[in-house]
Amino acid sequence: xxxxxxxxxxxxxxxxxxxxxxxxxxxxxxxxxxxxxxxxxxxxxxxxxxxxxxxxxxxxxxxxxxxxxxxxxxxxxxxxxxxxxxxxxxxxxxxxxxxxxxxxxxxxxxxxxxxxxxxxxxxxxxxxxxxxxxxxxxxxxxxxxxxxxxxxxxxxxxxxxxxxxxxxxxxxxxxxxxxxxxxxxxxxxxxxxxxxxxxxxxxxxxxxxxxxxxxxxxxxxxx
Amino acid sequence: xxxxxxxxxxxxxxxxxxxxxxxxxxxxxxxxxxxxxxxxxxxxxxxxxxxxxxxxxxxxxxxxxxxxxxxxxxxxxxxxxxxxxxxxxxxxxxxxxxxxxxxxxxxxxxxxxxxxxxxxxxxxxxxxxxxxxxxxxxxxxxxxxxxxxxxxxxxxxxxxxxxxxxxxxxxxxxxxxxxxxxxxxxxxxxxxxxxxxxxxxxxxxxxxxxxxxxxxxxxxxxxxxxxxxxxxxxxxxxxxxxxxxxxxxxxxxxxxxxxxxxxxxxxxxxxxxxxxxxxxxxxxxxxxxxxxxxxxxxxxxxxxxxxxxxxxxxxxxxxxxxxxxxxxxxxxxxxxxxxxxxxxxxxxxxxxxxxxxxxxxxxxxxxxxxxxxxxxxxx
Numbered sequence: 001x002x003x004x005x006x007x008x009x010x011x012x013x014x015x016x017x018x019x020x021x022x023x024x025x026x027x028x029x030x031x032x033x034x035x036x037x038x039x040x041x042x043x044x045x046x047x048x049x050x051x052x053x054x055x056x057x058x059x060x061x062x063x064x065x066x067x068x069x070x071x072x073x074x075x076x077x078x079x080x081x082x083x084x085x086x087x088x089x090x091x092x093x094x095x096x097x098x099x100x101x102x103x104x105x106x107x108x109x110x111x112x113x114x115x116x117x118x119x120x121x122x123x124x125x126x127x128x129x130x131x132x133x134x135x136x137x138x139x140x141x142x143x144x145x146x147x148x149x150x151x152x153x154x155x156x157x158x159x160x161x162x163x164x165x166x167x168x169x170x171x172x173x174x175x176x177x178x179x180x181x182x183x184x185x186x187x188x189x190x191x192x193x194x195x196x197x198x199x200x201x202x203x204x205x206x207x208x209x210x211x212x213x214x215x216x217x218x219x220x221x222x223x
Numbered sequence: 224x225x226x227x228x229x230x231x232x233x234x235x236x237x238x239x240x241x242x243x244x245x246x247x248x249x250x251x252x253x254x255x256x257x258x259x260x261x262x263x264x265x266x267x268x269x270x271x272x273x274x275x276x277x278x279x280x281x282x283x284x285x286x287x288x289x290x291x292x293x294x295x296x297x298x299x300x301x302x303x304x305x306x307x308x309x310x311x312x313x314x315x316x317x318x319x320x321x322x323x324x325x326x327x328x329x330x331x332x333x334x335x336x337x338x339x340x341x342x343x344x345x346x347x348x349x350x351x352x353x354x355x356x357x358x359x360x361x362x363x364x365x366x367x368x369x370x371x372x373x374x375x376x377x378x379x380x381x382x383x384x385x386x387x388x389x390x391x392x393x394x395x396x397x398x399x400x401x402x403x404x405x406x407x408x409x410x411x412x413x414x415x416x417x418x419x420x421x422x423x424x425x426x427x428x429x430x431x432x433x434x435x436x437x438x439x440x441x442x443x444x445x446x447x448x449x450x451x452x453x454x455x456x457x458x459x460x461x462x463x464x465x466x467x468x469x470x471x472x473x474x475x476x477x478x479x480x481x482x483x484x485x486x487x488x489x490x491x492x493x494x495x496x497x498x499x500x501x502x503x504x505x506x507x508x509x510x511x512x513x514x515x516x517x518x519x520x521x522x523x524x525x526x527x528x529x530x531x532x533x534x535x536x537x538x539x540x541x542x543x544x545x546x547x548x549x550x551x552x553x554x555x556x557x558x559x560x561x562x563x564x565x566x567x568x569x570x571x572x573x574x575x576x577x578x579x580x581x582x583x584x585x586x587x588x589x590x591x592x593x594x595x596x597x598x599x600x601x602x
Contacts, residue, residue: 054595077509077512080512081512088507096229096236106512109511109512109517
């Protein structure tokens with residue numbers, strides 16, 4: 001499950017207090033949920049709080065039956081490792097590792113042995129159509145390929161929630177469509193996809209759209 | 224893809240920087256190994272020397288520097304005093320000797336003469352001394368030359384050795400190599416050397432004891448009963464030398480520490496720069512689910528790996544350097560004055576790793592504490 005209750009985030013900037021998110025409450029149902037809004041509307045802040053990257057000023061986030069605000073940094077990292085996957089706009093692959101090793105990395109953190117890591121990571125790369133590129137480093141892959149490796153990495157531990165922040169932002173339309181299909185494919189059954197985007201066409205592929213403006217949830221649109 | 228592989232990939236990704244850092248540590252470690260190897264070598268040489276020496280007590284004028292040739296400051300009466308005390312103290316034999324050093328710029332042009340009285344020969348110094356050519360006794364008017372000295376200065380049998388403007392002696396014996404200081408000595412008759420120095424005094428009394436006598440006790444009694452002398456047993460001399468060596472070790476370690484600190488700063492700089500450049504990488508790792516300890520361990524391992532690689536290379540380079548130095552000193556004085564002992568290897572590796580640890584701690588701590596949002600630029 002993924003639930004946010006009365007989530008707010010304020011930043012201090014000199015003497016001023018900036019409110020990035022105000023009183024956000026939402027219980028994310030299974031399937032794909034898009035979060036849209038103009039720049040500065042609080043989308044990234046919301047994702048940071050939902051994923052436990054940051055602590056809320058007030059309110060609470062429950063991810064996989066765990067209240068994130070009760071955990072320390074390492075506790076939140078453990079929850080992310082076991083229950084959440086991430087796909088960023090700029091791929092964020094580890095540059096010194098091959099595609100296969102990047103996909104295996106969460107498994108390494110989870111203490112999975114080398115042979116099992118490879119057994120589990122290789123099919124994911126095959127599914128992304130990248131089996132032939134398993135031994136390539138990120139700088140030897142195209143943008144679309146890197147993003148597909150990132151998706152495979154996010155899925156390595158079969159997380160309940162997949163967070164994607166502008167996953168197609170740096171891709172051409174064909175590669176973007178392919179990446180989006182792979183993400184939406186994951187959001188089946190009890191699994192959840194939280195898709196942050198400013199592109200309404202992409203948001204329209206989700207089952208529901210949350211509209212943010214000036215840090216507030218202004219509209220929930222079921223599609 | 225275990226931690227070591229990650230460490231290796233990260234270091235080789237910045238190959239030039241890592242290589243220079245490794246070289247810096249290697250040079251620092253090698254210099255430390257070389258500096259300290261002199262202490263170790265001297266210790267070995269001294270222990271072997273003392274073990275080979277015949278006399279159990281060495282008597283010199285009070286205040287004589289233990290490592291310099293003693294000046295002829297012991298009057299003949301003192302010899303008589305010791306001889307009178309001999310039966311009471313268990314002294315078997317007293318050999319009065321004079322030492323003369325003619326220094327040059329290198330071992331080949333430096334000469335250390337020992338003047339021995341009639342009835343004494345090099346075997347009284349080194350019981351294992353053997354003659355390779357001629358005779359072992361320099362009396363009545365000849366010189367017996369150590370093997371290294373003979374080799375370096377081409378002192379063959381019958382060749383004349385000039386001690387002063389007026390005094391010349393033929394070489395009457397050449398000793399076999401002993402692997403000790405004996406190889407560099409020249410033994411001549413006592414009267415001849417006293418004449419050269421213009422004195423009737425002695426420089427040193429070499430005292431041999433009965434088997435039952437205790438050298439330390441006899442030395443103490445000699446000092447009590449004959450004012451103005453220093454009597455030192457072989458054991459005391461070793462202890463004194465060990466203290467001197469330790470002081471030398473500290474000084475040499477202090478000098479090499481400068482190089483080591485520079486090496487440590489190199490590691491710290493390399494790892495700090497690497498952490499700074501890889502902030503986003505660490506953010507990604509943390510976002511995926513890496514604990515702080517993982518990042519901390521990764522960065523610290525990189526520093527330790529650099530230090531270990533540098534330390535090992537430094538020890539190897541130091542070993543080679545030490546071997547080269549020994550090649551020279553063995554040629555020059557017949558002694559290996561530098562030694563890379565196991566304890567020196569462990570010590571050097573320990574210091575290198577400690578430096579790596581210290582240099583890596585702050586970057587590792589910083590890397591593990593970067594907030595995920597900052598690292599990913601998601602503020």
